[in-house]
Amino acid sequence: MCLGIPSKIISIDGDAAIVSVGGTEVEASLQLLNDVKVGDFVLLHTGFAIEKISDAEAKETLEILKKLSYINDDTDEAQKKQ
């Protein structure tokens, strides 16, 4: 029930949309969102798109992870203690 699936909007008809879930097309309600368009990714949850997925934030998270590998937590901690 907590399952949410990233899905791409294929077409929109009022509050109803066809979205692609890894290639499979299913119906979804856009009732809970404003300002979505064809091509956007949304999070599909029990038949409803509950939120738009932010591409910029997804990239930012991956950037943070890449940078994280260069940070030495022990050194940071040691420096703070000095």
Added chain:
Amino acid sequence: MEYIDEFRNAELVKMLVGKISSMATKDVALMEVCGGHTWAIQKSGIPSLMPREVRLLSGPGCPVCVTGRKYIDQAVAYSRIKDVIITTFGDLIRVPGSTSSLNLEKSKGADIRIVYSILDALKIARENPSKKVIFLGIGFEATATSSAAGMLNACKENLRNFYLFSSHKIMPPAMEALIDEGIKINGYIAPGHVSAVTGSHIYDRFPEKYNVGCVISGFEPTDILQTIYMLLKQIREEKYRVEIQYKRVVRPEGNLKAKEIIEEVFSLRDDWWRGLGVLKNSGLGLCNKYASFDAEKMIAVEVEKTIEEKGCICGEILKGLKKPNECKLFGKACTPSNPVGSCMVSHEGACAAYYNFGR
């Protein structure tokens, strides 16, 4: 970007596991309170990657697991009424009630249909105007939103044969009850999709009142590992706060439209949770305005006396006090194909996830 594989990258996983090991300097217990996290953590083998200082606990986050037998018994009673169609999410159907289950009633001829969404239940109501169609609404804020949206549609269409039997709940009171009960929790891995609806401020009281940090997490392996790392960093620095790891989906203010719909349709009421008992203002019942769609108010039914399961320790498992394999029924009398307790029924339940992936 498809927002899945990028967050399953093996190199990032290795790096994060290393970071977690160096950040873990004292024994801590981190709890997730979302069935999706329970499943994802076991499926990706994350417990086996943790240093011995980090203990991962599964909390009361699986909707089916926290729902009481009384609710199942009442749903069973509804299913026995002539001209009633029960519509339900698939995992609820196998939950044992006091003397029956929806599955058993279905095998005896009751009209019980598994749906993916309340929208499917509305369709069944439209197609069967002479029947009463009851949707079993369980789940937390995210699922409650879809039920609320469904109710708005039923009201708009004046679908007079559609009813909701709500057992929807909200998460923060349960998270608070666990801490108040004295259960040692050093940080919460906060639910991603609940928070997509509510935003992050529903957790503000945890760092402020209890010095317990909350990090709202996504569901892929690097999401969960990054969340654990963020919580360990808060603990090491003794700076507890609410943070969002799952920023691609969750905004601090949440989904305002969804929040409005929930407030329009539901009002808070006291509710019973397996393992925790009755928690004040933790359940969502339909507002008076929607009373004519409320199964509890509109469809009179006699419900059998609740008989609790014997020997099952689901209640303690849901509080993180015991692991599934500490139950004497686990894997013997209680398996996913023959569940005794609710935690073995849903794939999101701690026992089922541990049975399938964690052993």
